[in-house]
Amino acid sequence: MKHHPRIALAGLALLLAIFGYHPASAASPAGEYRLSKGQTVYVPVYSNVFSGPKALPFSLATMLSIRNVDLYNQMRVTAIDYYDTGGKLLRSHLAAPLTLPPLGSTYIYLGEQDTAGGFGANFVVRWDAHKVINTPIVECVMIGARSGQGISFVSPGQVIKENTR
Numbered sequence: 001m002k003h004h005p006r007i008a009l010a011g012l013a014l015l016l017a018i019f020g021y022h023p024a025s026a027a028s029p030a031g032e033y034r035l036s037k038g039q040t041v042y043v044p045v046y047s048n049v050f051s052g053p054k055a056l057p058f059s060l061a062t063m064l065s066i067r068n069v070d071l072y073n074q075m076r077v078t079a080i081d082y083y084d085t086g087g088k089l090l091r092s093h094l095a096a097p098l099t100l101p102p103l104g105s106t107y108i109y110l111g112e113q114d115t116a117g118g119f120g121a122n123f124v125v126r127w128d129a130h131k132v133i134n135t136p137i138v139e140c141v142m143i144g145a146r147s148g149q150g151i152s153f154v155s156p157g158q159v160i161k162e163n164t165r
Contacts, residue, residue, distance in 0.1 A: 036133070079094055
């Protein structure tokens with residue numbers, strides 16, 4: 001019996017569709033990507049974490065990173081707002097929109113001494129583009145060191161609103 005590659009590929013595509021696999025709309029672990037014209041992204045910030053039996057605060061420095069991962073198109077960052085644990089706006093970090101070229105990036109740094117946000121602080125980042133592009137990577141990197149001990153981790157952003165314009 002002779003195998004027909006086109007039939008096998010069509011069968012595989014049908015099975016993937018039945019089980020809900022759609023490469024263009026899948027989450028983005030490895031090799032998959034998302035597209036958008038703009039989003040509002042919530043990014044958790046941990047200006048301190050608690051450690052030890054007395055739950056002592058361990059202060060952390062924070063770096064918000066925004067990376068345009070589109071190879072061909074620019075994007076605009078239209079807002080970078082920093083909120084405290086209670087949801088109160090502490091600062092807006094952009095006076096005017098910032099254009100990031102293809103593969104360009106920007107960051108906001110908060111030092112260890114900046115604890116105004118508290119344990120539940122967050123950034124809300126808004127961005128847009130003239131056409132559909134690869135969605136940017138928006139994340140916070142937290143790092144701290146004390147008495148020869150260090151801690152570092154990354155907090156990924158989460159889309160809370162998709163632009164519909």
